[in-house]
Amino acid sequence: MSIAAVRSTTGKKRLLHPLPLRIMHWINALAIFIMIGSGWRIYNDDVLFGWLHFPDFLVIGKWAQYGLQWHFFGMWIFVINGIVYVTYGIVTGRFRQKLFPISMREVVATVADALRFRLSHENLTVYNAVQKILYLGVMMIGVIIVISGLCLWKPVQFSELSGLFYNFQTIRLIHFLCMSAIVGFVLIHVTLAVLVPQSLVAMLIGGPTVGATFTAEAQPPPAAKHGRINS
Amino acid sequence: MPIPIRTSSIFRPQNPVDRSAIRHSRALVDNFNRRQVMRGALSLAALTLLTGCDVSEEDSVQNALRAVSSWNDAVQAAIFRPDHLAPTFSPSQVVKPPRFNAYYDVEDVRPIDGEAWKLELAGLIEDKRPWTAQHIYQLAEQELIIRHICVEGWDYIGQWSGPNLRAFLARIGADLTAKYVYFICNDDFTESIDMASALHPQTILATKYAGQLISDPFGYPLRLRTAVKLGYKNAKWIKAIEVTNTFRETFWSKQGENWFAGI
Numbered sequence: 001m002s003i004a005a006v007r008s009t010t011g012k013k014r015l016l017h018p019l020p021l022r023i024m025h026w027i028n029a030l031a032i033f034i035m036i037g038s039g040w041r042i043y044n045d046d047v048l049f050g051w052l053h054f055p056d057f058l059v060i061g062k063w064a065q066y067g068l069q070w071h072f073f074g075m076w077i078f079v080i081n082g083i084v085y086v087t088y089g090i091v092t093g094r095f096r097q098k099l100f101p102i103s104m105r106e107v108v109a110t111v112a113d114a115l116r117f118r119l120s121h122e123n124l125t126v127y128n129a130v131q132k133i134l135y136l137g138v139m140m141i142g143v144i145i146v147i148s149g150l151c152l153w154k155p156v157q158f159s160e161l162s163g164l165f166y167n168f169q170t171i172r173l174i175h176f177l178c179m180s181a182i183v184g185f186v187l188i189h190v191t192l193a194v195l196v197p198q199s200l201v202a203m204l205i206g207g208p209t210v211g212a213t214f215t216a217e218a219q220p221p222p223a224a225k226h227g228r229i230n231s
Numbered sequence: 232m233p234i235p236i237r238t239s240s241i242f243r244p245q246n247p248v249d250r251s252a253i254r255h256s257r258a259l260v261d262n263f264n265r266r267q268v269m270r271g272a273l274s275l276a277a278l279t280l281l282t283g284c285d286v287s288e289e290d291s292v293q294n295a296l297r298a299v300s301s302w303n304d305a306v307q308a309a310i311f312r313p314d315h316l317a318p319t320f321s322p323s324q325v326v327k328p329p330r331f332n333a334y335y336d337v338e339d340v341r342p343i344d345g346e347a348w349k350l351e352l353a354g355l356i357e358d359k360r361p362w363t364a365q366h367i368y369q370l371a372e373q374e375l376i377i378r379h380i381c382v383e384g385w386d387y388i389g390q391w392s393g394p395n396l397r398a399f400l401a402r403i404g405a406d407l408t409a410k411y412v413y414f415i416c417n418d419d420f421t422e423s424i425d426m427a428s429a430l431h432p433q434t435i436l437a438t439k440y441a442g443q444l445i446s447d448p449f450g451y452p453l454r455l456r457t458a459v460k461l462g463y464k465n466a467k468w469i470k471a472i473e474v475t476n477t478f479r480e481t482f483w484s485k486q487g488e489n490w491f492a493g494i
Contacts, residue, residue: 046384064383065487069296072303072489155380156317156459156494157310163318168378168386 016125016207021094024085025203031081032182034060034074039179041067048169048176072153079146086139099132107133121196125210138185145178297487304491311493313427317458320376326387327441329379331448332462333418334482342447343417343468350453354413354473357404364438364452370394370402373435380494381462391456393438397430405474413475414455417468421481424457424464428493433458436469461492 017025037060044053045064061067089095106129113119114130127135151162151171165171193200202208331337349361374392400407407430413423428434434457438445445451450467457465463483484490 042384046381048384063487065483066293066296068382068489069300069487073296073299076299154307154310154494155378157312157315159315159318168380172384 013209013211016210017203019206020088021085022203022206024081024088027077027081028085031074031078032186034070035078036179036183037061038067038070038074042071043176048173075149082142082146098127099136102129102132102136121199124196124199124202124207134185134188138182141178141181141185145175145182148175148178293487300487300489303489307491307493308425308427311425311427311459313431317377317433317494320378320388322376322390322441324388325376325390325441328446329389329440329449330381330385330387332381333467334420335418337448340448341418341468343451343470345452348452348470350469351471352403352473353471354475355406355409356474359403367394367436367438367453370399372439375433375435375437375456375458377433377456377458379462379465382488382492389456390441391435391437391439392442393436393453393456395432396434396436396455396457397432399436400429400474409474410476411474411478413473413479413481414466414469415471415473416466417470419482420466420468421479422455422464422466422483423479423481423490424455424460425491428457428459431457431459459493461494463488464492 037058040054041059041061042064044059045067047053059067060070110119110129119128147161148165148171150158151165152168152175155162155168155171162168162171165174193203333340345364349363350367351361352359371394372392373395374390376388376390378386379389380386396412397407400412405412407426410426411423412426412429413421415421424434434455437450437454437456438452440446440449445454450469453469454467455465455469481490483492
């Protein structure tokens with residue numbers, strides 16, 4: 001479906017973050033909080049790395065079985081919400097409009113600007129190349145953590161899937177590394193939300209009004225995109 | 232109504248129950264009924280309680296989480312593939328000895344006298360005559376080289392042999408349409424599995440590990456070994472098997488572990 005087609009079918013104005021998207025974002029935040037806290041409790045029962053134990057005040061569940069109960073409760077929220085979110089992102093065209101295209105030239109320029117603290121935050125409605133990569137990346141990690149989680153939960157029932165991994169401990173390691181990547185993402189994401197508070201406000205009340213393409217209407221056409229990075 | 236005591240069995244008390252016990256257990260019985268109500272009802276309470284964010288094991292939170300755990304039991308039963316085989320391995324991959332697991336340390340294992348030991352049978356079984364170890368050794372053996380996965384996260388490959396549970400249940404005339412197979416163990420441990428898992432081709436009553444009789448810490452003389460459950464479901468030192476339609480909480484499910492625990 002072309003951009004023109006999207007315009008013609010969904011021409012009405014809307015907020016940068018429409019209500020369903022904000023609801024899904026905060027449900028996801030809650031689900032990730034539950035999954036990571038309980039996951040650390042489960043990890044502590046049989047650690048992958050002798051030097052790493054998560055302190056009791058950071059974990060969810062007094063005992064491992066309570067951690068497991070939380071984990072197998074949170075998984076439903078995370079997976080169901082995630083499926084609805086991805087479907088929404090694809091069907092409304094939001095992903096394609098906000099996360100693509102990504103050019104290497106733009107990535108280099110954005111990183112250079114970031115290192116010189118010259119990133120612009122005036123227009124919340126357009127993501128820079130590093131944001132695009134991080135958002136796409138964390139979504140892919142989300143898919144892998146669900147697949148590896150399914151393989152840990154049901155290595156025999158889903159043996160066709162779990163057989164793709166070397167062995168059971170490898171699946172645990174991949175699940176753990178995905179968790180680490182998500183924790184890294186959350187740290188960056190929350191830090192930037194605090195540094196640019198209007199982005200946090202936008203995720204609470206919706207942000208600026210945008211056109212059908214989810215970008216601000218005053219936005220220059222795609223050909224002039226590079227100009228916004230440090231303007 | 233008086234309960235007729237048919238045979239002497241560890242499932243039936245030798246002396247009648249003291250009436251005061253019923254009064255004392257009233258709270259427990261009420262609690263059980265509430266649990267039944269919670270069962271299967273994935274209530275919104277679970278979601279609303281979360282906003283409290285106390286993240287504690289308070290009763291209400293626990294009840295909600297247990298309701299979800301029961302729901303997860305049903306989901307696991309629904310996705311269970313009765314004839315789907317777990318991966319098997321070669322004898323060279325077998326870990327010897329197996330890894331110990333119980334709710335106490337290996338030094339506290341109470342060994343069973345194999346000569347005096349008998350396997351008792353109860354419930355929906357036609358031939359309830361007890362079995363001696365020697366009788367069980369005469370049954371056809373099946374060998375499984377399968378992965379043991381502990382709920383804690385560790386795993387190892389083990390080589391187990393003994394009579395196939397489905398064949399054994401058929402031989403003693405068990406009702407194979409019943410819901411549960413319940414195990415009572417020498418260490419006051421109880422465990423039960425759903426009938427579909429009991430009838431899975433990779434579920435055996437193991438008497439041997441790596442070709443030798445199982446040693447004391449690993450369940451001598453008889454233990455369950457199934458490829459489709461987590462480690463803790465594999466009851467060791469079995470002294471009685473009951474086939475039943477009545478769900479009863481087991482040693483670990485009482486402590487909050489998931490009952491179905493399929494893998």
